[in-house]
Amino acid sequence: xxxxxxxxxxxxxxxxxxxxxxxxxxxxxxxxxxxxxxxxxxxxxxxxxxxxxxxxxxxxxxxxxxxxxxxxxxxxxxxxxxxxxxxxxxxxxxxxxxxxxxxxxxxxxxxxxxxxxxxxx
Amino acid sequence: xxxxxxxxxxxxxxxxxxxxxxxxxxxxxxxxxxxxxxxxxxxxxxxxxxxxxxxxxxxxxxxxxxxxxxxxxxxxxxxxxxxxxxxxxxxxxxxxxxxxxxxxxxxxxxxxxxxxxxxxx
DNA sequence: ATTGACATTTGCCATTTGGCTAATTATAAT
DNA sequence: ATTATAATTAGCCAAATGGCAAATGTCAAT
Numbered sequence: 001x002x003x004x005x006x007x008x009x010x011x012x013x014x015x016x017x018x019x020x021x022x023x024x025x026x027x028x029x030x031x032x033x034x035x036x037x038x039x040x041x042x043x044x045x046x047x048x049x050x051x052x053x054x055x056x057x058x059x060x061x062x063x064x065x066x067x068x069x070x071x072x073x074x075x076x077x078x079x080x081x082x083x084x085x086x087x088x089x090x091x092x093x094x095x096x097x098x099x100x101x102x103x104x105x106x107x108x109x110x111x112x113x114x115x116x117x118x119x120x121x
Numbered sequence: 122x123x124x125x126x127x128x129x130x131x132x133x134x135x136x137x138x139x140x141x142x143x144x145x146x147x148x149x150x151x152x153x154x155x156x157x158x159x160x161x162x163x164x165x166x167x168x169x170x171x172x173x174x175x176x177x178x179x180x181x182x183x184x185x186x187x188x189x190x191x192x193x194x195x196x197x198x199x200x201x202x203x204x205x206x207x208x209x210x211x212x213x214x215x216x217x218x219x220x221x222x223x224x225x226x227x228x229x230x231x232x233x234x235x236x237x238x239x240x241x242x
Numbered sequence: 243a244t245t246g247a248c249a250t251t252t253g254c255c256a257t258t259t260g261g262c263t264a265a266t267t268a269t270a271a272t
Numbered sequence: 273a274t275t276a277t278a279a280t281t282a283g284c285c286a287a288a289t290g291g292c293a294a295a296t297g298t299c300a301a302t
Binding site for chain 2: 039040041042043044045085089090092093094096098100101102104105
Binding site: 136137138148149153156158162 | 248249250251252258259
């Protein structure tokens with residue numbers, strides 16, 4: 001799931017090696033980061049952000065995205081945020097237009113329903 | 122300069138040890154990061170960010186990367202919400218676990234990067 | 243100046259990162 | 273299917289990170 005790029009030219013026209021040369025990071029290392037076997041340093045993160053088209057203020061999102069396989073979006077973990085919205089998340093979303101904000105919760109709903117289907121076997 | 126904290130209680134009422142416990146990072150390590158003897162991993166950076174009140178970009182700047190500039194709330198979509206988070210959206214997301222909340226932001230960032238690629242050619 | 247109470251830095255070292263090269267695996271053509 | 277070619281993964285290991293405890297530095301009162 002949590003892949004930066006999919007493979008070949010399926011999702012994004014970027015292979016590991018292409019990204020590797022653009023970012024100045026070895027492709028083997030990128031591969032391990034992709035599948036969660038390694039956790040990039042901030043330096044590496046910054047290097048790969050630009051070729052991927054991430055802005056500076058999205059680095060944190062990228063970090064969060066990379067350093068955890070998207071965790072059970074389905075029946076999420078029982079330890080909830082207690083109805084609290086994470087400040088970082090709030091800040092990020094607040095920069096988006098209202099349309100995008102709404103789309104985000106819509107997408108989330110879709111993902112949850114898909115996840116439910118999948119776990120229903 | 123860009124010191125996280127100044128020392129004792131001179132600048133900000135936060136000592137290395139206080140930040141250390143809040144962030145879950147050793148104070149000695151934080152100290153070395155501050156004076157540039159160590160370069161934090163993305164994970165460490167993320168840990169430090171929240172206790173400091175999400176000055177993410179500042180942190181990356183402190184760590185020696187990125188241009189040191191205030192977030193510049195703009196950039197991106199044409200019509201902004203003026204930094205406002207829609208109450209409905211906030212309420213929906215607040216019910217999700219922290220991990221999901223962050224994953225949502227991560228996914229959004231990825232979508233934006235893909236969109237950029239597509240429009241770029 | 244000395245003491246006491248903290249805050250910060252240093253030394254040491256177990257883990258982890260990240261590059262290089264060699265497998266392995268996928269893709270495209272024959 | 274077979275082969276050629278490009279992409280991803282695995283093995284190895286030097287270099288860097290990050291924790292802990294000891295050493296050092298700072299400030300406030302005596």
